[in-house]
Amino acid sequence: MQTMYAEAPVAVRPDLAVAHQRAWERLGNPGTWLDARKRIAVAAETRDAPGCALCRRRKAALSPYAIDGRHDSRGDLPENWVEAIHRVVSDPGRLTRTWYEALRTSGIADGEYVEIVSIVAHVTAIDTFARGLGMALAPLPAAQDGAPSRYRPAQARQSDAWVPTIAWDEHGPNEASYFVGLPSNIRRALTLVPDEARSFFAVVEAQYLPGPAMRDFSKEYRAITHAQIELLAGRISAINQCTY
Amino acid sequence: MTGGAAAGDTGVVHGDLLIEFAEAVLGDDDNKLARARTAIAERMGPAALVDAAAVAGLFNAIDRVADATGTPLEDWKAEQSEDLRDELRINDFANAATALGPRAAQATGRRRAATQS
16 A cells, blocks of 8 residues: 555655555455455445445434334345444444344354454544545455455453453463553454454554553654644544443 | 534644544545645644544544444553543443443442432
């Protein structure tokens, strides 16, 4: 994506461009539970979700789970997958454990769900960045052949989150390089699918700050200060009604 | 933070520009976003615009990771932020009970009850 950002209206930091390029290339490759074609379909559905009439009605409703209907979708994915993607995109602050468990009962495996959430998050991070700069969205990558790895870490277990995660002090050798620094629940969130966790938090470091820099107030690492970063982040999270 | 641009001075340099940008980038008014973008580029510089867009994009995504996985706030963070969450009315968000976890949510409930009695 370094070449894509060559057309950007302002210069994009090389580390940020590289992180986005890596994430975009991963998107077009087989994942852990989804093949590349499904990953691209999830990404495309993520982009289409804001135009869904059902999601708009639910977003406007006091009781979004009382509104039935059919999503406006591309038709490339099962309806329960579309439901997962669209709700996470359009009304994340009102997701419930009951809703998550209903998706599981409908046939979405927990690993598939975590990979779907991760794809939505990657696309949202990169597309929102592009919108912020006034750039056209990057074309989705072509799907590459290959089978998903189907790797499930033996240490992942049900804990405080809805999805199974790896506890900070329970990881195995395959994930040792990921669990460094201070324990963090949000860094655990995607660890049922470790490759997704690694990829997303590489994007986090580039778009926000690396872990040690978050709490190092002796110097500034970006063109905006720690205080400006946290104000902006806090306002985004408040609009999204995110308590975390 | 929760009151938006209408809430006034944030106490952070150029905080007003960043709040306007946050609201515009998540909104659907392209003209408002263009004005917010230009204001940051002209008054804070193009590198600041890149970093502001990066932070906005990242938090728009990581909020979804937290909410969609039911990830709770760490107990120590919940305890340390209790007064601030109350002041900013963050405890009123729909997902507060999930994000705070049962212990912190109970503590907040007890604190509110004591305040109101």
